[in-house]
Structures are given as structure tokens and as C-alpha cells.
Amino acid sequence: MTTPSPLAVLPARVGGAVIATAVRGLAAARPAEKPMHPVGRVLRGRLERHGLEPGIGVPFVDDAGSDDVVARESKGIGLPPGLPDIHGLAVKVPLGGAGVDDLLADPVEGGTQHADLLLSTNGWGPVARFLVLPSAGMTTRPLTTLFPYRGPRGAVLIGARYVAEHHAQLAVAGLRSDWQVFADLHLEAPEPGTEHADDPDLEFDAVLNELPGLPNYEWVRRVRAPSYAIARRSRR
Numbered sequence: 001m002t003t004p005s006p007l008a009v010l011p012a013r014v015g016g017a018v019i020a021t022a023v024r025g026l027a028a029a030r031p032a033e034k035p036m037h038p039v040g041r042v043l044r045g046r047l048e049r050h051g052l053e054p055g056i057g058v059p060f061v062d063d064a065g066s067d068d069v070v071a072r073e074s075k076g077i078g079l080p081p082g083l084p085d086i087h088g089l090a091v092k093v094p095l096g097g098a099g100v101d102d103l104l105a106d107p108v109e110g111g112t113q114h115a116d117l118l119l120s121t122n123g124w125g126p127v128a129r130f131l132v133l134p135s136a137g138m139t140t141r142p143l144t145t146l147f148p149y150r151g152p153r154g155a156v157l158i159g160a161r162y163v164a165e166h167h168a169q170l171a172v173a174g175l176r177s178d179w180q181v182f183a184d185l186h187l188e189a190p191e192p193g194t195e196h197a198d199d200p201d202l203e204f205d206a207v208l209n210e211l212p213g214l215p216n217y218e219w220v221r222r223v224r225a226p227s228y229a230i231a232r233r234s235r236r
Contacts, residue, residue, distance in 0.1 A: 036227075037088050040074030042199045043166075044100055045187040047093065052172070052182045057152035058213035061172055061182050067093050068100045071187055072202065073138050076120065084134035089143050089160060089168070090204040091117040091185065095212065104199070116209040119143035119160050126176040129157060139165060145206075147224065148175065149214035156214060160185065 047067045055062030069091050076086030092103055096113040103114055121135040122128065122144040135141035139162035148155035155175050160168045166187040171179035190197065207224050210216060216224070 037072075037074035037076050037078075037090075039078040040072045040088075040198050041190065041196050042070060042072050042202060043187045043190065045069050045071050045091075045185055047091070047170075047183055047185050049183040050181075052180060056156060056172060058156070060212050060214070061156075069093050069185070070100055070103050070202070071185070072198075072204065084136055086132055086134050087121045087138045087141070087143070089119045089138075091119075092202075092204060092209075093117065093211075104202070114209055115211045116204045116206050117145070117158065117211060118204055118206045119145055119158070122146060122159075124159065124161075124179070129159065129173070138162070143168075147220045148217065149211065150217045151214060155217075165189075 045068075047069045049060070049063065049065045049067075051064035052062050071092070072088075072090045074088045074090070076088055079085045093115045094100065094103055094113070095115055098113055120132055120143055121141040122133055123131055124142040124144075129144050130146060132146065133141060142159055142161045144159040145157055148157050150156075157173050157175070159171050159173065159179055161171070162168045166189055168185045168187075169181050170183040170185060171181045173179045207216060207221055
């Protein structure tokens, strides 16, 4: 895995600028608790990490383990059913011995210690993995983090592909390398009558709540922070 070059991260910078502009415009035109990804549903799940060999130097990816998690499947724009939208998958992983019930009982910023993984429908190839792409449904297109994390051995992207309606495989890759599956995310099927249950108080922030061993690059923080700040102000 290699360190990002200016040319390699240019698509991500452009994508970040587009997202920030979109969030600002939507927050002004459509004041809401969630200006982006306003339509979604919250599900409990289980993240089964199988480990990775050879690893990338990050225990969260390299080591086997399992975590009870909270996930949210959403539409980025909130268009009516049947229209292509930018779908998102957000996963909240408890840290420090916390549990899922702790996250749901204390979901606000600065509460229970946790890490947030945010993915959106993108391509899967060396270039397309940096491009936000609409999809007809939640499970019809791969999802990636769009921006790379700063791993100990170079840039790290995380992606997900649904293999069934409530089952996604998580994978890691470098900027141009092949994807390597390291975990399975099993989401609980919603109970009848709760298929579209959401939690407007549940916040996901990949800048404030970083994955263990995978901090954001400083340039990624600068690109993402304005959008997250706009979204937080809108919610409050």
C-alpha cells in the first residue's frame, strides 16, 4: 500500500468539495436533522472479523474478533423509491467495552466511546473507488469510504459489497491494489412493521470517531470537516 500522491487523491478532493457544496445547499434549502442521508433505517448487527494474512499493520483489520454494532442504511439525497440515489452504509463499532445498548442510549457526540465507519455507493476499480456513484438500490453497487485512511504501511481504503440483503462483506485495499475481504457484516432483519425505523438522534462522524489504528490524513480532515460541521449545525 502506498502513500497518496497529489494525482491519486485528486478525485477524492473533488468528491469532497462536491459533497461539501451539496450539504451546504441542502442544509439551506431543506433544514433537517440530517441534511445528507435524511432517509434511512437503523439496524443492529454483528461484525465478524476473520483477520487478514498478510496484514496491514492494524489490529482491527488483521486480528480476528467479533463486535455487536449499530448500522444505518440510508439514501444520500432522499429521492422517491425507484430513482437512483447515493446510498450509504454507516456502522458504529463500540470501543472500550461498550455495547450496542450503550450506543443507542447515549448516541450524541461526546458520549460512549465508539468508532464510525461511513461508506457510500462508489465504484470498485482503481479510479472508480474514489467516485461517488448513484445506484438503484442499497445492495446493487459496492460501497467504499471514498477517502483513504492513514495506515502504518500506507493508504488504506475500506469497502463493502452486499452478498445478500442483510449480509455485506468488508474489504480493504490500497489506492490501486486489489481488495481483500477481512470481515462479514450480518445485519438483523427488521421486525414486521419496523422495516423503515430510523433514529434521528443517532449521529455518525468519521472525523471525530476514527477507527482504531486508522486515523484520517490531515488533508482528509480538512476536506471532510466543513461538511460534517454543516451537518452538525443543521441537526442542532
